[in-house]
Amino acid sequence: MILRNIAIRHGRRALAAPLPTSQLRSLSTETTTLPQQTDLLPPTFSNQSTLENSAESGPKQLRITQRLGQAKPYHRAKKDPQIKRDFQLKKTIERTTGKLGALVEPHYEPSQLLVDPPTPQDVTLELLMASQSHLGHATSQWNPANSRYIYGVRQGVHIISLEETAAHLRRAAKVVEGVAYHGGLILFVGTRKGQSACVVRAAEMAGGCHLFERWLPGTITNGDQILRRCRMKAIDQHDKELQGYDDKIENWQALKPDLVVNLNPIENYLLLHECSLNNIPTIGVIDTDANPTWVTYPIPANDDSLRCMQVIAGVLGRAGEAGQKRRLAAAESGEVTWLPPPNLGAPVSEAEKIKRNELKKEAILKKRKADHEAIEQSKVTAAQRELGDFDDF
Amino acid sequence: MKIAWLPAGVVEGVRCACLPRKMPLRPLIGQQTFFPGRRQLSTTPVRSASASITAASPISFVGGDKKNSGDATYKDATDEIFYARLVPYSPSYFTAQPYFIDDVLEVEKLAQKYAALPVVKRADAPRIAWITLMEYRDIVGERVNASKYKKVLHVLQRLNQIHPTVMPWDVKKKLKQYTRNINPYKNVPKPGIVDEGGRAIGVGKRKSSTARAWLIEGNGEVMINGKTLSEAFGRIHDRESVIWGLKATDRLDKYNVWGLVEGGGTTGQAEALTLAVAKALIAHEPALKPALRRAGCVTRDPRKVERKKPGHVKARKMPAWVKR
Numbered sequence: 001m002i003l004r005n006i007a008i009r010h011g012r013r014a015l016a017a018p019l020p021t022s023q024l025r026s027l028s029t030e031t032t033t034l035p036q037q038t039d040l041l042p043p044t045f046s047n048q049s050t051l052e053n054s055a056e057s058g059p060k061q062l063r064i065t066q067r068l069g070q071a072k073p074y075h076r077a078k079k080d081p082q083i084k085r086d087f088q089l090k091k092t093i094e095r096t097t098g099k100l101g102a103l104v105e106p107h108y109e110p111s112q113l114l115v116d117p118p119t120p121q122d123v124t125l126e127l128l129m130a131s132q133s134h135l136g137h138a139t140s141q142w143n144p145a146n147s148r149y150i151y152g153v154r155q156g157v158h159i160i161s162l163e164e165t166a167a168h169l170r171r172a173a174k175v176v177e178g179v180a181y182h183g184g185l186i187l188f189v190g191t192r193k194g195q196s197a198c199v200v201r202a203a204e205m206a207g208g209c210h211l212f213e214r215w216l217p218g219t220i221t222n223g224d225q226i227l228r229r230c231r232m233k234a235i236d237q238h239d240k241e242l243q244g245y246d247d248k249i250e251n252w253q254a255l256k257p258d259l260v261v262n263l264n265p266i267e268n269y270l271l272l273h274e275c276s277l278n279n280i281p282t283i284g285v286i287d288t289d290a291n292p293t294w295v296t297y298p299i300p301a302n303d304d305s306l307r308c309m310q311v312i313a314g315v316l317g318r319a320g321e322a323g324q325k326r327r328l329a330a331a332e333s334g335e336v337t338w339l340p341p342p343n344l345g346a347p348v349s350e351a352e353k354i355k356r357n358e359l360k361k362e363a364i365l366k367k368r369k370a371d372h373e374a375i376e377q378s379k380v381t382a383a384q385r386e387l388g389d390f391d392d393f
Numbered sequence: 394m395k396i397a398w399l400p401a402g403v404v405e406g407v408r409c410a411c412l413p414r415k416m417p418l419r420p421l422i423g424q425q426t427f428f429p430g431r432r433q434l435s436t437t438p439v440r441s442a443s444a445s446i447t448a449a450s451p452i453s454f455v456g457g458d459k460k461n462s463g464d465a466t467y468k469d470a471t472d473e474i475f476y477a478r479l480v481p482y483s484p485s486y487f488t489a490q491p492y493f494i495d496d497v498l499e500v501e502k503l504a505q506k507y508a509a510l511p512v513v514k515r516a517d518a519p520r521i522a523w524i525t526l527m528e529y530r531d532i533v534g535e536r537v538n539a540s541k542y543k544k545v546l547h548v549l550q551r552l553n554q555i556h557p558t559v560m561p562w563d564v565k566k567k568l569k570q571y572t573r574n575i576n577p578y579k580n581v582p583k584p585g586i587v588d589e590g591g592r593a594i595g596v597g598k599r600k601s602s603t604a605r606a607w608l609i610e611g612n613g614e615v616m617i618n619g620k621t622l623s624e625a626f627g628r629i630h631d632r633e634s635v636i637w638g639l640k641a642t643d644r645l646d647k648y649n650v651w652g653l654v655e656g657g658g659t660t661g662q663a664e665a666l667t668l669a670v671a672k673a674l675i676a677h678e679p680a681l682k683p684a685l686r687r688a689g690c691v692t693r694d695p696r697k698v699e700r701k702k703p704g705h706v707k708a709r710k711m712p713a714w715v716k717r
Contacts, residue, residue, distance in 0.1 A: 084558040087511050183478060187487055200484075200498060209484050216489050226489050229534065231482035242477050255481060336476050346475040 113307065114201050117314025119322075120173035125162045128169075133301040133308040134160050136288030146288050149300035158288040160300050168299045169312060172283045173319035175297055176259065179281075180206055180323025181330075183338030184258030187211060188313065189271060192264050194306050198313040199263065206320020209257065220274040223254030230254075234347070237331040237338075244347030256280065261316055263309050266290050285312060490535040497545055503564055504548045510561075512554040521553055522573040529571075546571075585676025593676035597668025599694055602657030606669035608677060611649030617666065618653060631663035638671035641688035642681050648674070668693060 108130070118127060128134065136142070136150065136158035149168075151161035179186055186208030190199040196212035203210035219226050232255060234245040260275050262268055265284035272294045275282050284295030285303045292298040302308050327337050348356075481487075485494035524532070526542050549571055552564050587593045590609070597604045615636060617625035626632045635652075639645045650670055654662045671690035675682050685691050699708035706712055 079557055081558055083511050083556050087556075087559055185480065203484050209481060209487050211485075211487050213488060213494075219487055219489060227486065230486050230489065230491050232479045232486070233482050234477045234479055237476045245477070245479075249479065252479060255479060255486065257487070338476075338478065340474060340477050341479065344475075344477055344479065347477070 110307075113310040113314055114197055117198075117201065117205070117318055118311060119318040120170055120177075120315050123166055123169055123173075123311075123315055125166060127311065128162045128165055128301075128308075131307040131311045132305040133165055133311070134162050135302045135305070136160050141289045143289055143291055145292050146286065146290070146300065149286070149292075149298075150288060160288065160302065165299065165301050168297070169301075169315060172261075172297050172299050173315055175281070175283060176206065176261065176316045177319040177323035177326075179259040180208075180320040181327045181337055183327060185209065185255060186259045186261065186320055187257035188261045188263075188317075189215065189268060190263035190309065190313065191215065191267055192303075195263055195309055195313075198306075198310040202261070202313040202317030202320070205317035207324045208320060215268055215271045217270045218274070220256055220271075220278055220280070223256065227254040234344075237336045239328065242347055244349055244353075245344075247348065247353075248344060259283070261313075262295065263313060264303055265294050266303075269294065283316070285309070490533070490537065492533040493535050493537050493541070496533070497541070500545055500548050500552070500567060503567055504551055507552070507555060507561060507564060510559050511556040513556055515550070515554060518550075518554045519557070520578045521568065521571075522575070522577050523549065523571050524573050528573070584679060585672060587676055593673040595669040595672030595674070595676065597665045597670075597672060597693075599664040599668065600657045600661030600697065602654060602661035602665040604652060604654040604662065604665035604669040606650055606652040606666055606673050608670065608673035609649050609651070610647065610677075613646040613649065615650040616652065617650075626659060626663055628659060628663075631659050634660075634663040635666045635670065637667050637688065638674055638685055638690040641690070642674070642684050644674065644681075648677070664694065 134151070136146075138156055139153055139158055142150070142158055146158075149160055149164045151159045153159065176186060186203075186206050187210075188199045188203045188206070188208060189211045190196070191212060191214060199210045199212045202208075216226055232249055232252070234242040234249070236242055256278055257275075257280060260271065260280055260282045262271065262282060262284045265272060265282075265286065266289070272282055272284070274280075281296040282294075283297040283299065284290075286292045286295065286298040286300050287303045288300075290303070292300075299312060301312060330337050481491075483491035483495050485491040485498075488494045523546050526537065526539055529542060530537050549568060553568055555561075555564060585593055585595065592607045592609045595606050595608065597606070615622040617635065622632050622635060626635065633640070636645060636650070639648060639650075652666050652669065654666055656662075657665070667690055671685045675685065675691075682691065701708055704711075
């Protein structure tokens with residue numbers, strides 16, 4: 001479709017304006033005949049009109065073509081080696097002279113709680129206070145069941161007693177460590193925005209599982225359906241993977257966590273309910289508006305502060321890490337701190353599997369043969385009976 | 394084939410046939426085979442010979458002090474027990490889409506690790522055709538949310554912007570994993586050629602008309618089917634249409650046009666010639682393409698006569714409504 005009016009209004013101006021580089025790039029500018037530099041007239045006003053309007057002048061001498069002829073060809077993602085050299089130089093300077101200068105006082109670095117989380121021994125009231133774990137909700141939103149954890153009211157906001165927080169956090173850390181020591185499966189859940197990093201880190205340290213998106217209702221109560229495609233593996237007391245359990249795993253029911261750590265119990269009531277149906281203990285961060293009876297081991301703290309969540313998840317993750325370490329050390333010295341699940345048994349080797357299959361095949365063949373014989377026999381007897389009937393006549 | 398959308402009963406079989414990755418194939422609960430000993434199915438308790446009352450095994454005093462230390466430890470010496478337990482293959486087990494979540498975490502980890510590397514502008518980064526959501530669903534075998542996959546692609550785009558001279562190999566590997574096998578951006582139209590005689594041909598279509606136009610440097614003569622422009626087209630509007638590409642770029646007196654056009658009516662023929670002339674002009678001067686596009690000479694008008702439908706008088710016209 002020809003847009004005549006638009007071209008009349010804007011065409012000239014658009015042609016007269018210098019083309020932006022982004023357009024020049026898309027043209028690839030490979031004109032088959034490049035303008036001859038000798039043919040070009042200096043771009044004065046008088047020359048301009050002669051160039052554009054005279055019939056004698058070739059099209060390659062026009063202003064627009066000249067400009068395009070001068071444009072540099074574009075290369076995608078120029079491989080300029082200078083960038084690499086500069087970057088390496090920067091790294092060298094940082095490495096050599098980066099630590100020079102005044103001593104930096106201890107200060108809060110946001111990423112530090114993820115890189116090097118505090119251990120249960122590092123939990124102090126100062127740390128908890130600094131991470132704002134004492135701030136509760138407005139007094140009107142409180143759940144009276146939390147009154148035992150509340151220190152007081154300040155400016156209409158409940159203040160959580162940090163002594164209670166520290167005590168409960170240490171107790172929860174003990175629980176996590178114990179479960180990890182006995183080879184339990186720990187699930188860390190934090191489904192609020194921004195909690196994913198600390199949840200994943202804690203699960204990584206404690207050797208457990210993480211969940212930072214919506215809890216799919218029924219993952220525990222209907223796990224056989226929901227987790228049908230999720231793979232599992234068999235490991236020994238040294239956490240080495242074992243072969244020969246494929247058949248068992250195929251028919252094994254979905255795994256259930258042995259401990260669930262939840263950073264936002266208010267949004268995850270269904271998860272906690274499923275846990276209680278399956279007798280799975282839970283640890284939860286209880287703010288002043290949450291119900292502490294939803295979880296087995298509450299930790300009264302401010303669940304709206306990401307920094308507080310990082311501290312709590314970090315401490316619990318560290319506790320899990322210590323438990324795992326202790327378990328592996330015990331396994332090294334010959335003690336196994338857990339019992340295998342009933343009916344799992346020893347692995348089946350390939351040769352044994354083939355042997356079993358052969359036995360099964362043989363049994364089937366034998367049965368088929370027996371059936372066949374029985375049918376033949378019945379036919380024979382039926383025929384005899386018929387003959388007998390004839391004899392009666 | 395979009396395996397993930399097939400009916401649930403078919404999915405597993407097809408996927409096992411298609412995928413190189415080993416998939417756990419567990420029967421549905423309804424079809425689950427009986428697994429003796431796993432669950433007590435009969436309600437009446439069965440007392441087997443082994444379950445009858447037996448004396449406790451003699452107490453071993455070998456590791457006695459350890460057993461009394463409070464920790465419930467089980468000695469390795471009880472050698473009937475084979476120590477094995479089942480654990481999730483991936484820490485994302487309880488998300489129900491472990492492959493996808495692991496992928497997301499891996500990509501995010503890379504982005505975080507190489508956040509400080511120098512980058513190029515987004516437009517300067519090499520253009521990559523990412524695998525589509527459907528292809529990705531087939532690869533991971535999970536129902537991946539479109540918006541979540543978009544977020545992954547966003548992070549990958551950021552990784553792709555790392556300057557090519559400092560691009561780490563693991564990022565390259567990851568990007569390759571998400572790149573389509575076929576690169577559609579390599580598929581560019583061939584540029585027109587100007588032959589030895591200085592002629593360039595362009596082909597254009599509009600409605601039912603087809604036009605070929607040869608463009609040669611000259612002084613503005615136009616011949617259509619052996620006739621001059623005014624003989625070929627009676628309407629001034631049509632005459633203007635034929636040479637619109639040249640007029641919009643101030644090239645009227647710089648080229649001669651020799652055109653052949655057939656089929657359709659006058660408007661169709663004229664506008665088919667517009668396209669043909671514009672294409673031939675681009676062959677001479679590729680730099681004029683944006684100007685010609687703005688003038689509306691580059692795009693093929695796809696509109697055609699709409700077909701007549703049954704029950705209609707014409708394409709859309711309905712018969713008049715009659716009372717009974």
